[in-house]
Amino acid sequence: MPTQQVESIRGRFERLPTREHAAGATAGSIAISHRWVAEKKGRRRSTGRWYRISAEESGGSIFRVLTFDPTLSYGGARGDLVIDWSGWLVLTDYAEDTGAGIALEFRRARWWHYPRIAVTHPDPVSRVALRVSAVAFVLGVIPFLVSLVGWLADLG
Numbered sequence: 001m002p003t004q005q006v007e008s009i010r011g012r013f014e015r016l017p018t019r020e021h022a023a024g025a026t027a028g029s030i031a032i033s034h035r036w037v038a039e040k041k042g043r044r045r046s047t048g049r050w051y052r053i054s055a056e057e058s059g060g061s062i063f064r065v066l067t068f069d070p071t072l073s074y075g076g077a078r079g080d081l082v083i084d085w086s087g088w089l090v091l092t093d094y095a096e097d098t099g100a101g102i103a104l105e106f107r108r109a110r111w112w113h114y115p116r117i118a119v120t121h122p123d124p125v126s127r128v129a130l131r132v133s134a135v136a137f138v139l140g141v142i143p144f145l146v147s148l149v150g151w152l153a154d155l156g
Contacts, residue, residue, distance in 0.1 A: 005045040007108055009036050014101035015088050016072065016080045028123050030064040031082040032106075033074035043068050050109035050117060055102050058093030063109055063117045086122050 013032070030053065037043045047067055054061040064087060072080045078101070083091075092098045109117065118130035 009106040013081045031067045031069040033072040034068040035074040055091040
C-alpha cells in the first residue's frame with residue numbers, strides 16, 4: 001500500500017498556549033500544522049493515532065494522539081504545536097525558559113507501547129478506563145489458560 005500513516009516527523013516546535021488556540025488541546029492529544037505531512041492520505045491515516053513524542057535535548061518522551069490543524073504556523077523545520085501543559089513540562093524537562101522551542105521527534109506508537117500509554121495517560125478518566133481494561137484482559141486470559149491446561153492434561 002503506497003500511502004500509510006506517517007512513521008516519523010522531526011522539527012523544532014514552540015508551544016502555543018491552549019487558551020490562545022481556538023480548538024485547544026484536550027488531555028492526550030497534540031496538534032501540529034497539516035503542512036508537516038505533504039500527502040493528504042498520510043495525514044488522514046495518521047490523525048487520531050498514537051505517537052511517541054521525544055524531545056532531543058531533554059530525552060523526555062510522552063505519548064499523545066496526533067491531530068493536524070491548518071491554522072498553526074509552519075516554517076520548514078519549525079512550527080507551533082498545541083499540547084497539554086503536563087506533556088510540555090515532561091518534554092522540556094520542567095525547564096523555566098523554553099522561549100527558543102524544543103526539537104521534537106514524533107514516531108508512531110507500536111503495539112508494545114500501549115501498556116505504557118495506559119499507565120501514563122494524562123487524563124485520569126482515560127487512565128482509569130485503560131487500567132480497568134487491562135485488568136479485564138488479564139482476568140479473561142486466566143480462565144483460558146486454566147482450560148488449556150485441563151485440555152492438555154486430558155490429551156496426555
